[in-house]
Amino acid sequence: MVNDLKSALAALEAHQPGSLLGLRETQWLDAKKAPYRLTDDPKAAEELAKDVAAFANGGGGVIVVGVATRLEHDEEILDHVVGIDPAAVSVDQIRKLIRQRVTPAPRGVRVGWSGAEAGERVLFIEIPAQADHELFAVPAAVGKPGAPRPDTVAVPMRDGDSTHWMPRGEIVRLLSAGVRALGVPTAQAFAGLARQPESSVGPVSGPHVGQGLPDREREMRAAYEELTDAGLGEPAGEAWAQGPAALQDLRHEVDGQPGWVLCLVPEHPAVVVSEPVWQTIIETGRRAPHGQDPLAAVGSPRPPSGPDTPWAIPADAQHVDLDGGSWGPGRLTCSGRGVWRWQPVPRFSLNQGRAAEIGTAGQTPALRLRSLVNLPWAEASTLEINKSRRTQLEQFLPRSAVAGAVTILSRRRGAELPAARWERGPFANSARSVGYTCTVAGPGGIPAVRTSVMLALPTAMETAVVACADVLIENPEAWAAVLGPGRDTQLGLDEVQAVLLAAWETAAELLPDVVGEPASLSWAAPPTAELRITSERTAADGVLPTLDTLVDLAPLGPNDSGPMSKLAVAVTSAPTMERGDRQRLLREALVHMAQAYGYVDAEADVL
Template sequence: MVKDLKGVLAALDAQEPGSLLGLRETQWVDAKSGPYQLADHKAVEELTKDVAAFANGGGGVIVIGIATRPDHDEEVLAHIVGVDPAAVNVDQIRKLIRQRITPAPRGVRIGWSGADGERVLFIDVPAQAVDTLFVVPAPVGKPGSPRTDTVAVPMRDGDSTYWLPRSEIQQLLSAGVRALGMPTAQALIELVRHAVSEAGPGDGPRVGQGLPDREREMRVAYEQLAEAGLGQPAGEAWAQGSAALQDLHHERDGEPGWVLCLVVGCPPVVVAVPVWQAIVEAGRHAPGQSPLAAIGLPRPPAGTDTPWVIAADSRSVDVDGGSWGAGRMTCSGRGVWRWQPLPRFSLHQGRSAEIGTSGQTPALRLRAVVNLPWAEAGRLEISKPRRTLLEQQLPHSAVAGAVTMLSMRRGADLPAARWERGPFGNSARSVGYSCTIAGSHGGPALKASVRLALPTTMESTVVACADVLIEDAETWAAALGPGWETQLGFDEVQAVLLAAWETAAELLPDVVGDVAGLSWAAPPTTELRMTCEQPADNGVLPVLDEFVDLAPLGSNDGGPRSRMAVTIIAAPAMGRAERKSLLREALVRMAREFGYVDAEVDVV
């Protein structure tokens, strides 16, 4: 059972709402057995009161679809009732939160958790700025539009919500007046003047309000982009890191609003709300951080130095500045947005780099490990039909072709190898197969293996791996026969790594079904490795030069190596020509980092 807010959110994101059962309602969690009936004005008041109370109280989560039972004057989450998604208008909930809570709380996340029939809805209200008070229209007690000339302040107290008494509101107002250092009447006049100055008609917030240091800059940007028809501020401006942002909306329903976004070092931009929501949604599965902190903010096209507009019908937006690094949002013909990383390289190796190597000591291993951090991957499983299909495809796979290529290029007529299960167990959570070409004495000479593993308690991502191994140098030489070169050319290494990467990225993931609609919880990566793992009698590992002709890379200023590796941050699915080009760039980056400082793409 979870014990804190972080654990509650983690359980909900992992699609395990049942983990919340037995938890007591507290300062940071509230349970509702059924959805808010938003056709009823009282339910609307309750929704905005609950959200604003958490915003005022340090954050929390509302879980809808779990019934409670009383226990010693407290409410305990007892059983899952479930909510029918068709009965909930999530967009209306978002709109009401933006319109009825002043200022609109930042980073509110609305999502679903659990399997069909036991799905729950949750509203995650993160902690807000400590110097901000959130108010809602005072309850009217009868149907009708909310009054704009009254406010109430909901507060969270333990497992309940109460209205801040008038006396305490008066004390807060008095403290604000005293802070201005002027008589009450003059202070109130000054507050009113400041609130309406340069704000135009109406009594709403002005452009830049809430960020006094950036207010002038935001007003200038707003005026520069006025031709886009931005409407009026929907709430106070807010900060995301060093960026300044503000929601804008139109008075007329049916017209999408905008988000004004100022990123240091970039021209100002306004983003249509549908596109902005897609950006936020793409990053919402990032564990332990806000969506925008993960995915970043819109980045202008190269050469853009004037204010720019991302309209609702845009189909591609670059984003950067978040922990995920540079990426691109693209919209399909069906209107589905998806984030993918822009290709780049690093030397970081994840925990899965040596998956499945326990007990193995091949003379040379050429490996591609693809890390697929899909959101909600805990719900995936490997079905028998998909496993059977993989068994049929493996003999015709790219990695199988690479094994054949290595023997045929040396004139050897080696028998075709059969793909068999193992050496690791197959289950609903993992699948593995290997094929072995034996030497003249029956020992393994050349081997290929593939494996896909779903997340475990030790590894949070889906891992797909493809290996080609020279098990033993002498057995490999004996299998080829006398006179044949056993050392691999660097072009052969490229071909093998390309085939291993393609198999791990394209073929193996299909074993869990259609993955096109899955979202990322972190950037996907591919790790390419060349390793010598069979020590000599003295325990020293041989160097790569014994098995691979590294001459095309030039001289080595770093000394002999028994292993080299590089990581590619890129979308796993791509065309073969693009994959081949990216592979060459990655190998040059790897070579330079490991001492081959003169390596060039046109030589590799």
């Protein structure tokens, strides 16, 4: 239920702007039917600056553009989504005007889109609560519209669902209080201000580098001085701490150019990040669940290998390495179309998620080769599986990588048993899940080899989209019978690797297409793949057979931990990649797995 600023932002980030309908405009919410006409109406820039400054002065809020209202009992009620064309709005121009027209520039303002890609989109401008005792002003609307005079000032204030200008007497009172706080006579204070150059730093002209964080001020000043060649300009407000990072907004010296954010993280060189790139970092981490701090999720910018001195990340940077957050090492990369996307740096672990053994109830194959991919998309709650995508998947499955791998297993043993006929089940099929199975039967219809795929959207127990591809040797005896006399059903390590590679590719790249356009979705946590090799059919004595009776594990060398019925490894990586990269990563993961399970002499050259 949407009833406050936090829940409204959550609904917008989940691309559900319709959840705001029925709310009334209030202290933290303003709705506009049409976008600000910044290109052809000079007064629109004044309106934008006034609205943003009013929310900054009023404890924060959000402006939703593309939603019409109705008047009800003298209150504006959000009535219906009109939608606006993203091509008709320049987000960069909005950010630039806010920086230029609002003094000081409000910290953390976010401009984003909400709504389905193919549906009606709304723009939202989030103005977070600002530092205490900070007042935000705009040029007074005098003279020619669109040509603000630098020697005027006006202070907009949010009052319920309306915006009012602070009375002149109140502005004078606040100015007098500030002069008294300086401890010098009024005439002397104004005379000193007049003699100072506009860019000077001091108690009258504005905040100085490090102000607000006395314990970090010295190091922030040192970093600032080393980076002066970047043309950083002057502080736009006091420094603040965000987790372990010390941060400060800087106003660029060249009018109209993006500002900078000075960032200091313990045990790392200082960095200044162009404001648009910094905004991308914050927006990426803001999608983490449970209200986690953005930098605590994605981490802070990490220097390239080698530099131990401050460095700058300009507005035209193509990638940014991030580290130190709960998501682990990752990289933000900008596409040729200007779209940024975060992907994790590949790494391995033995951690198995809640879905690791999904679908095993009632299934006890002799051998299971599984690739399960966890896709924690931020927009997962808006996804659904429709009939056309399900039909498309049915057409692709007989030609999928995992179907080809199963066919090759038979061909290598002199038989032609294609994985061509796929049927629905045993997993449930609905708007929230798909499941298909292909069975190669032995004599008497006994299942010999089975290939199974499934994808499930989040449930109350599982927050990520889960995609899985299994290859099951259900009954080695039945498989041997259908293959023909003298056929060996034990799998070689190279065959296991080929099957896991094909299953991983199918689970990571083919199955997610049933939700639409996976590449357009953003992460709420790092995606992972879990690779498993398990023996699950117990013998007559109730004991699970060891894997080496079903798979030739001799190339891995001796096992110091003794025989076992399960091997598993988790890979944190981007789901989509070139096949050669996936093959290399698979080999590294299997070596990590083998060594962790006691095959201490295992090396990549045996795979």
